Amino acid sequence: MKRILVIDDAATVRLYHREILEQAGFAVTEAVNGLEALEKLETGPPFDLYLVDINMPKLDGYGFLRALRKKDIPQAPAIMISTESSPSDRADALMAGANLYIIKPIKPDQLLPLVRGLLGEERQP
Amino acid sequence: MALKKGQPTPPSHSPGERQDARNLETLLQTLLDEDPSKRRWAARDLAEHPAATGALVSRLRRETDATVLQVIVTALGCLANDEAIRGLIDCLYSENAMLRNTAIEVLKELPDPVAPHMGELLHDADPDVRIFAVNVLESLRHPQVEAWLVEVILKDEHINVCATAVDLLGEVGGPQSRDALAALKQRFPEEPYIQFAADLALKRIGVE
Numbered sequence: 001m002k003r004i005l006v007i008d009d010a011a012t013v014r015l016y017h018r019e020i021l022e023q024a025g026f027a028v029t030e031a032v033n034g035l036e037a038l039e040k041l042e043t044g045p046p047f048d049l050y051l052v053d054i055n056m057p058k059l060d061g062y063g064f065l066r067a068l069r070k071k072d073i074p075q076a077p078a079i080m081i082s083t084e085s086s087p088s089d090r091a092d093a094l095m096a097g098a099n100l101y102i103i104k105p106i107k108p109d110q111l112l113p114l115v116r117g118l119l120g121e122e123r124q125p
Numbered sequence: 126m127a128l129k130k131g132q133p134t135p136p137s138h139s140p141g142e143r144q145d146a147r148n149l150e151t152l153l154q155t156l157l158d159e160d161p162s163k164r165r166w167a168a169r170d171l172a173e174h175p176a177a178t179g180a181l182v183s184r185l186r187r188e189t190d191a192t193v194l195q196v197i198v199t200a201l202g203c204l205a206n207d208e209a210i211r212g213l214i215d216c217l218y219s220e221n222a223m224l225r226n227t228a229i230e231v232l233k234e235l236p237d238p239v240a241p242h243m244g245e246l247l248h249d250a251d252p253d254v255r256i257f258a259v260n261v262l263e264s265l266r267h268p269q270v271e272a273w274l275v276e277v278i279l280k281d282e283h284i285n286v287c288a289t290a291v292d293l294l295g296e297v298g299g300p301q302s303r304d305a306l307a308a309l310k311q312r313f314p315e316e317p318y319i320q321f322a323a324d325l326a327l328k329r330i331g332v333e
Binding site for chain 1: 229253284289296316317318321326
């Protein structure tokens with residue numbers, strides 16, 4: 001089962017994404033900010049995908065991704081998800097190491113194809 | 126015991142101790158120093174000088190070192206006069222996510238000085254600023270918090286502002302928020318996240 005780390009300081013958002021992803025057959029771990037996410041990397045098996053908020057206390061999504069990409073661990077794709085939609089935010093996200101940048105709130109039928117696509121699990125039509 | 130000739134002279138200050146004079150004038154000059162560590166020390170000590178508020182706010186807009194920025198924001202939070210609060214609120218408009226988040230964390234701790242500005246912030250033209258304002262409410266121990274959140278979910282037309290507010294309302298709201306949560310669901314019937322978050326909030330406040 002593919003493992004996804006959901007990183008967001010809003011408990012409701014984490015729960016929403018958890019329900020969508022678990023119903024689709026993924027194993028979900030949560031972190032409340034970038035710092036806790038980095039700790040999760042040290043304490044368990046590697047993740048297959050990261051779903052990362054931008055604005056979080058202690059360590060934001062950009063900081064998490066920059067730290068993640070410097071780590072000597074198997075690298076996995078990351079989706080940065082935010083309420084912000086300016087071109088500079090998108091560019092900053094990709095520069096920090098995100099593979100995709102999407103705007104909240106996202107519907108299940110929008111999120112799952114992106115997750116499956118990044119995991120190489122696209123379903124045939 | 127007298128010191129013997131040839132012994133090293135004890136340092137007149139411990140490591141990390143500041144050697145320069147720390148009066149307001151010197152600190153304001155040091156705040157402009159090329160060395161970030163000196164600017165950081167100056168910013169820290171200026172937290173005790175209300176007369177330095179303008180200089181700190183001004184430096185906040187030009188400072189490039191992340192650690193100095195953090196200390197200036199903290200110093201403004203200690204000063205907490207109206208000029209300092211306005212300087213912190215300006216950070217909500219910054220492109221620098223670290224600066225915004227630090228300012229939000231400081232503003233959360235200042236309920237009384239922040240309260241007079243909250244109405245204006247929650248009606249800002251920029252939805253991102255309105256979202257940051259709701260983020261400030263998260264830990265703002267002020268009796269108006271629930272009323273502000275209810276107004277947001279009843280009137281704000283931006284889905285992400287409402288989504289941020291409904292998350293928080295689930296934590297701090299009471300039965301008086303029920304009608305507003307129901308109305309929010311009706312305003313965004315096609316948005317699964319709003320339906321999910323409003324249902325969760327209703328469940329948490331025990332009125333579902």
